[in-house]
Amino acid sequence: MDMGAVVDNDVLDEVVRMLVDVIGEDFLLDVEVGRGTTFNEDLAMESIEFVALAERLQQVYQGRVDFAAFVAGLDLDEIMTMRVGDLVAHIESRLTASAA
């Protein structure tokens, strides 16, 4: 796999695809998801949906990004106040590290 391509531009798109899958397209119709979007305020995401998102992330980035460790280091309030960009940046940094 070309790790560079993934790191360069696809992580945000992949995360947005997962969010649509988890939250539902109807609900996301009026929200433009970008790096500045908050899970809590903008997406009105519920904690159970973050569980589902974490599972999808684990499947796609298995072995390259340890989400269990990432989530274990945060409490639920911290997770919910994160922005999409925080998560994307974490994934990108781990992908870069594992590609190096």
Add this chain to the structure above:
Amino acid sequence: MAEVTTRGVRFHVQTMPASSGDSGAPIVVFVHGLVMDNLSSFYYTLAGPVAAAGAESVLYDLRGHGRSQRPPSGYGAADAVADLFGILDALGHHRPVFLVSNSFGGVVALNAALARPSRIAGLVLIESYGPAERTGEWTEDMLNTLSKSALILEYERLADQLSAIGWRQPARQAVTCDALINGTTLLDDLAAVEPIRPADLADVTCPVLAVYGEHSDVLDAGRLLARHVPGCTLYVLAGHAHTVLREGTGELLDVLLGWLSEHAGINAPMKAGV
């Protein structure tokens, strides 16, 4: 995958493998509370540390809750117990398991232990409903609260109101509650659930840890457990009410891991640095 279909219902299931990687590791199954609750209340609190200590954590959303399917009926205790064993069978877990319940989850856990004692190795009942001296006693407050919620959701169009003032997250939760409370037989099924009386509690053969808040309105259930279940340890969290799982997580975790290390053989917790 995180879905198991059993008894015609699709359930959302999450598992966290034991850190030891041991296929014979003890299995700990988490059973959450009603309506607003789902597996995430355990996912972010107890399940991770339990897996890290050497047990396999299994979490599922009760029917109609979280991301599980919401069939129109089947919300009583017998169906909940059958759902639980159906999920365990589908996962291939035929060994005795430990159940950790919160609030209404205790009704499921206690009934499961009484219905199929050979499959339950132990119970941890957190702020759990279920034990009571007489019919209707334990469900009265809960049903009153849920019935009031049902009226507000239906007649005051709570979800629309919340949405209109920009409270999108509560609005979404209100939609879910409305569908469960007003769109299924949940309330009727709960009203028909019999309490577990002292004579039945005496038949619980597995070890039990009961954890309740000092100021909880469910503490009487904990006292009944301590008095009538032969192998029960009651731990009362000072200063807490019903929200022990969310607000007393650290102390609860210490008690839980200590008890599991004694009864399930997982690693004793390291308290330093917590």
